[in-house]
Amino acid sequence: MAKQAAKTAITPTREEDYPEWYQQVVKGADLAENSPVRGCMVIKPWGWGIWENMQRVLDRAFKETGHVNAYFPLFIPLSFFEREAQHVEGFAKECAVVTHHRLEPDGEGGLKPAGPLEEPLVVRPTSETIIGETYAKWVQSYRDLPILINQWANVVRWEMRPRVFLRTAEFLWQEGHTAHATKEEALEETMKMLDVYADFAENVMAVPVIKGEKTPAERFPGAVNTLCIEAVMQDRKALQAGTSHFLGQNFSKASNIQFLNAEGKQEFAWTTSWGVSTRLIGALIMVHSDDDGLVLPPRLAPKHVVLLPIYRDASERSGVLEYVNDLANELRHVPYFDGKIQVEVDDRDIRGGDKVWQHIKKGVPLRVEVGPRDIQSNSVFVGRRDQGPKEKKAVPRDEFVATVAKTLDDIQTSLFNKAAALRESVMHPVDSLVEFEAYFTPKNPDKPEIHGGFALAHWADDPAVEEKLKELKVTARCIPLAGPEEPGKCIFTGKPSNKRVVFAKAY
RNA sequence: CGGGGCAUAGCGCAGUCUGGCUAGCGCGUCUGCUUUGGGAGCAGAAGGUCCUCAGUUCGAAUCUGAGUGCCCCGACCA
Incomplete structure (x- = not known):
């Protein structure tokens, strides 16, 4: 006798214990796991696939708004860090500091740090200071401005209460750093990037956001003004999904970013910075997922369609596989969003029910079962992740291929609408x-x-x-x-x- | 950094109080067979410095001391 199947794929449910539900969704979807280093996570292929998609879409948006990518050091000399008083105050308590550059035997079979550094290095919690130092060298004339640079990097903030994706000691992000000749231009940049983020959140993540300005108490340390997008999670808590800072001349004064203007006078540049992080994956989880696991908006799903061949024995297998592979190849040519439909054929030798539930927990937008009966009627059996696990229906094969992109758009829209309705209701x-x-x-x-x-x-x-x-x-x-x-x-x-x-x- | 708790297989635990056979159990993992249109069944297998060091003892997962790590509550978290 099969044991009583659980009512939901994830236990506990959101209602029963939301924080625990979140962790189980991450585990069930195989997104990431905790590492031996407290507060640091291992991002597994499915989670990384989502981040790659986020990176690709955002990177294009940054390029389209005139930015270029570059890379700055992980280590920041302590003295750079000390220059902006507010900045120090805000970050000092969560900095990891490198003080040695060598290990040597401790005489007890282990190793101990040796070779103290002349000046300690701070592992970047953000890069305003080191980038400011660099910009100061690059900028001499108003003709050198604006500088519009983004970097994809990891940063470290030594958090006391880590939670996978939402607050980790090390996380991945992008940080844009721009320098401008005028205040107006810098303000415009701050707003422009906030719009890029809001657009990404709503149209790609299907997460409705509120654009706003932080109160003085919540501002980025050292900023004149901080703009943000805020999203509502299913437990009605808020999550800051992106920030864009107008730094005024605070950092250019601290780093001495000066230029000669058209009138021949020395001026301090006006700078901005803006960023989003792997925290967005946490937002994605908490906005869309249900008690059966992760639900992914199609535009960010590493795979859009999973094809599940169903057969009883070797004699059926070859026919079904041929049909399924043929369907997969056809789907792979169908344009969707900014690329093509991503298809996985799952022919692993594990029990059918178990296999299907794995894909449900991973949030694959469309599950397509193909067995001998479907082949006979030249149709496929389709389940949508935004609907119940049992709400599946037979669709003629050609119709499925012709409408798959539209179906994914429907799912994208239905997720946004559902999230928007939640936001209105709270x-x-x-x-x-x-x-x-x-x-x-x-x-x-x-x-x-x-x-x-x-x-x-x-x-x-x-x-x-x-x-x-x-x-x-x-x-x-x-x-x-x-x-x-x-x-x-x-x-x-x-x-x-x-x-x-x-x-x-x-x- | 303050208060409390815990440390035994990948995970969750029993055993510790009252020292004594080869340290167990559940889940998971692996292999085989049977199954497969909805989260399988049977059989078998692998897997342990019982956190570390020192002490007591004929004998320590169990008792004592010191250390380390982790968890929870507070403080902190642009």
Whole structure:
């Protein structure tokens, strides 16, 4: 007797234990695993495939907006790092520092660090300082500007509470660093890249975002202004999915990026920086996935279609495989998004049900079963990942091939719409502190249930507000750019306010 | 950095209190056979410095001491 099949592929469900569900989705989809180094993860091929797709699409967007790629060192001399006071304050506590350059026997069979460095090296938590130092050498005249460079790199921030993809000690990202002759141009760049991110999140990740400006307390250390995109996860918490910083002249003064303008006067350049990281994969998981595992938007899925040959014995096998391989080859020529349909034929010798569930847990958008019966009727049996695992239907083979790209677009759209509906359902105007507190207080404080959401409330920049927010474990996510001007009173201090701010618990 | 807990097979655990046969169990892994349109069954196999070091003892996974690592709660997290 087969044992009772679990109702969902992932246990626990989102409702039962959201953080644990997240970890099980990552495991079930074979995206990544924890490594022997605390806080550092091994990204496995399926997870890496998603990141590669993100990189490809973003990289093209950066090139289309006039940027080029380059690479700067992993190590930053401590003295560079010290130059921008705010920057130091923000990052000092999470820096890994290299102090030695050699190992030697410790006399007990092991090794110990030897050869102390004259100046310690900080493993980059971000590269403003080292890139600023380099730009200072490159820039002499207004004719050398703008500099529009991006780099793909790893960075290290020694986090106390790591979580796979969402907060890891080492993570991968891209960081754009630009220098401009005028403030206006730098501001325009900051906004332009925010739009690139928002467009990517919505059209490629199928994740609706709120574009906004950070409050002073949440700003990047050393920035004049930080813009961000914020997304709603299924547990109603917020996740910052991308940031774009207007750095003013803070870093150019710290690194001495000066140029001679057209009037022959020395000026400091205006700089920006902007980045997104492997954290986006965490966002992808928490926005779309369900209790059966990962759900991938087709535009980022490493494979769009998995073909599952079904046969009983060797005599059936060759016929089915021939049919399936033929179908795979035809599909591989079908254009989709910015390339072709990616197809996997899974003929591994493992039990059928187990195999199908593996692909469900990995979030492959389309599963196609082909057995002797289907071949007889020249049709295929199709399951969509955005629908239930049992909702499958027979489709004539040629129709499937002709409509596969459109079907993937449908899935992409349905995922976006579902996420947009979720976001709408958790946006909530709040007009009093009492209401605010109630909104963000779980019924069960020991094991908080899914609660809260995105509270839109009037706000004033005041230390008392920070105090209250900390108590509730809520943060000001952003001042939405699109939010209407609306006179009101700060719900914390009673001070006048002309716009609502988004508040939420956050990752 | 403060408070608490844990350390035995890849993972989850029992055994420790009360020292004593060859250190077990579940899951997973591997192999074979039977199965396969929905998460299989049977048979077999591999896999352990019982965290480390020192001590007590005829004998230590078990008792004692020191060390190390990890987890949870706080602090911290642009």
